[in-house]
Amino acid sequence: MLKKIILPALLAAITVVGTAHAQKSKSYELASPGGINKIKFNLDKSAPKYAVSHGKTQVITPSDMGFTLKNNDDFSTNFEVVDVKNTSFDETWEQVWGEKKKIRNHYNQMVVLLQQRNAEKRKLEIQFRAYDDGVAFRYVYPNQGTKDSIFIMDEKTTFNLKEEGKAWWIPAYKENRYEYLYQNSTINAIDTVHTPLTIESKSGLKLSFHEANLIDYASTTLVNNTGTQLKTDLVPWADGVKVRVKDTFTSSWRTLQIGEKSGDLIESYLILNLNEPNKMGNPSYVKPYKYFGIWWAMHIGKYTFWEGEKQGATTAHAKEYIDFTAKEGLHHLLIEGWNKGWTQQWYENHMHMFSFTQCADNFDIEKVVEYGKEKGVELIGYHETGSNLINYMKQIDAGFALYKKLGIHTVKIGHVGSKLNMKEWHHGQFGVNYFRYVLQKAAEYELAVFYHEPIKDTGERRTYPNMLAREAARGQEYNAWSEGNPPNHVVILPFTRMLSGPMEYTPGVLDVEIKQGYPGKRIHGTTAQQLAMYVTFYSPIQMLADLPENYAVPAYQFLKDVPADWSDTKVLNAEIGEYLTTVRKDQNSEDWYLGSMTNEKARDLKISLSFLDPKATYEAQIYADAKGTDETHNPSAVAITKQTVKASDSLDLHLGGAGGTAIRFKKL
Missing domain, CATH: 3.20.20.70 (Aldolase class I)
Structure with a gap:
């Protein structure tokens, strides 16, 4: 059932107070419903600036906004505030299909209308939204009788990160589009990069920079200007123009998902919530x-x-x-x-x-x-x-x-x-x-x-x-005819590319040594890890990619059982580029499925089963790396066991190097 709560009377009062304060101090603040994330906006010498904080931690220090239009027309300064409106919104909507059936869309919004102090009096609207899992803003150039077409030559949006950190990124403007291995470096060492760009800050926050609801606009790449400052670099047309429109434009939402744990990024639905119903x-x-x-x-x-x-x-x-x-x-x-x-x-x-x-x-x-x-x-x-x-x-x-x-x-x-x-x-x-x-x-x-x-x-x-x-992204096919994807690639993708939406990775190759393939080419992981991908990698269509004859093995049963549509998703443990354990509930039954994967390091993980129905008993059908199995030692060996479990139990998982575990929890 769709639930909407809008508070017009209270918000009208907030708008009046906020506007009066802003005209005096030139500062506006918007907090998320839970108060954890805040956006601060002000005009600095008539130029719009914004900043972002999470709790007591400053994430983004005052950063630039605006545009350069054709003929060096500066549309980033000489502004005054005309109006500010604050609203709140709360709904729960249902996906037709997805990793979670019901999604809550709860945010506070602030819309700032600016006008240039010149004869043209051109207006620019900036819409800010604050969620408990991140923040977003976009630009709207309202229809205001502009006679000529609008040519955006540059978007000046910057993200001045307060702290250094570790960044996971792929380069932009390369021949193979998004199909590159992720590099891990400090922020000041990144190239011009595609989004999602994922960063772990020095203070431990997990950040993902991306965009949402991209329509009739250029997509965003990010370039490192200096130190920890990232700048928007819109992808150009062949003639160098970034965006060409007739009389109005709306940018995509510039998004920043913020988590205190790596798994928080995967459990965020901010990107979906910023799209139209x-x-x-x-x-x-x-x-x-x-x-x-x-x-x-x-x-x-x-x-x-x-x-x-x-x-x-x-x-x-x-x-x-x-x-x-x-x-x-x-x-x-x-x-x-x-x-x-x-x-x-x-x-x-x-x-x-x-x-x-x-x-x-x-x-x-x-x-x-x-x-x-x-x-x-x-x-x-x-x-x-x-x-x-x-x-x-x-x-x-x-x-x-x-x-x-x-x-x-x-x-x-x-x-x-x-x-x-x-x-x-x-x-x-x-x-x-x-x-x-x-x-x-x-x-x-x-x-x-x-x-x-x-x-x-x-x-x-x-x-x-x-x-x-x-x-x-760089998918399974690279394992067939190139040096292949290294073991850490599959535990980076869920925290980077897959934050944007479902990926067609084409998993399910059980013959990881590719015995019928090109000499020396193989998958750098175990068969159990391929099974786990059907839970850790979300897509509503999942290919069983291997040759038919390679499915004549007991481990294939998991691929027959695992569904492609889910009612709920939870991340049990995760570290970017290291390991990930995800559980999902089948949309059409009471069964849960677990996928756990690691990079080249073997791992022992203890998993709480508290996500299960506390009143029920389940049969855990476990597909794990066999003893001694890893990427290079008997990688196709899968140990299949069963045990009865309840929500009060825990399981000890052993993952071989580049290995995994897949489990079906069948409700009894």
């Missing part, structure tokens, strides 16, 4: 699920994406995979390479041409779909654009219409290439608008979407629940 209702075609696919066989070289002797996408192969999917009780299958246009050069940076309606030789999509229906298996559509959006936009309606005609309800859309149309960044305003357009277009054809090589997530799944998941 659901505009789609509860469409029947949007469902969380697990799926199989031919993808891993292509990445390890068993099959090719293109036509030829080792062609993966054939009608015969598809039927084999459909038979396996049906036998294992799953209902979705992804076959890449089904369409014309795949060549050995498809991934190179040029305007590659794909058809989105014509089948590749040896593949008949209508026969495959019909065979799948007979077996209760639905095909997942796939569009690889090669970042040639000129070609894709000409065919998008025809491609989506074909899927609707065939009864396909999900499409994976890829964008391999360093730039869109070999010209624009994936994460500039052009890319932002493109990805939002495709999402809305997909809804017209009753299609849910998951993106590869996308713009980063900023929470739009709340508004458009057909936005299922996206890649936007």
Whole structure:
């Protein structure tokens, strides 16, 4: 049930008092509902400044705000305060699908209206929100009769951190977009970086800088100016302009999630709360699920994406995979390479041409779909654009219409290439608008979407629940053909990239030594860790990525049991880059699931089971690293045990180096 509490009379009084005080002292303060986080705003020599504190700890010292527009037009100074309004808001809303069914959205808001003291009297509105799990602000340039288009050349927002700290980051403006290993350094040593940027301050606070509700605006990167000062660096168009709009604009929310423990960041829903409510209702075609696919066989070289002797996408192969999917009780299958246009050069940076309606030789999509229906298996559509959006936009309606005609309800859309149309960044305003357009277009054809090589997530799944998941990070595929992902990578991702939203990591490779793959290539972790990822890595669609024959092992039972939709999520213990233990409750039963992972260090962790129903008894079905197992010693060995437990109990977990534990708590 939706619960809203708005306090207009009291807030009107607060607004009057706050405004009177501010005009005298030029200082405004906004506190979160619990009083733990505070934002202070003032004009310093007519320039807007803000600061942030958490309890008695100063987090952000006075920092710059505003813009530089075309022709060096300074829109960051010569302001006066025209109006200030304070409001409070409290609701509990339900996700169509998610890591938690009911989410509380409770904040205090302060809206400051500024006006420049010149003949034009241009206005700028700054909206601040304070939550108990963080703070946010955004800029609104109201419609005020501006005759010419607005060109933002620079956003001057800075984040002057009070303290040094450890930062986990990936570089921006690189060929592989977001697909890099995270570096860990002091703040003053970071490069220009993508968000989410995660920092552990010297005083121990856990901070995540990101953005929310990114619409018709450039995405944010952060550049280290000097010392511990970070500055917003909007991703530009090819001509250097950052944002171009007609007469008004609203920036994304600049977000700062604040936690006292590492797990607090994962349990924060601030990014979702800053997005607009659901505009789609509860469409029947949007469902969380697990799926199989031919993808891993292509990445390890068993099959090719293109036509030829080792062609993966054939009608015969598809039927084999459909038979396996049906036998294992799953209902979705992804076959890449089904369409014309795949060549050995498809991934190179040029305007590659794909058809989105014509089948590749040896593949008949209508026969495959019909065979799948007979077996209760639905095909997942796939569009690889090669970042040639000129070609894709000409065919998008025809491609989506074909899927609707065939009864396909999900499409994976890829964008391999360093730039869109070999010209624009994936994460500039052009890319932002493109990805939002495709999402809305997909809804017209009753299609849910998951993106590869996308713009980063900023929470739009709340508004458009057909936005299922996206890649936007270095995922499992790098283990197939590169030096692989080091053990700490998988215990950094939940505290960085995954704070923005669901990730398509494609877990579930049980043959971690990749015996049928390229010589010397392997996963730097254990099989038990791959099982744990289905709980520690959140996505409403989870691939079972391995070859079908590699699932003929007892540990596979956990992957059959684990769901993809949850009613609750809790982090039991965590340290960024070290280890993580997460529990989630199944949306459709009373069962709980646990995933625990570590980096290269073996660990012993004691887990309280107080999250369980205190009145119930459970069977703990435990899948753990076998004795002596770690990344390099018998990594596929999984010890499977069962025991009866209650909420008053605790469990001792042993994780081998680069290992993990996965547990199903089945309510008896």
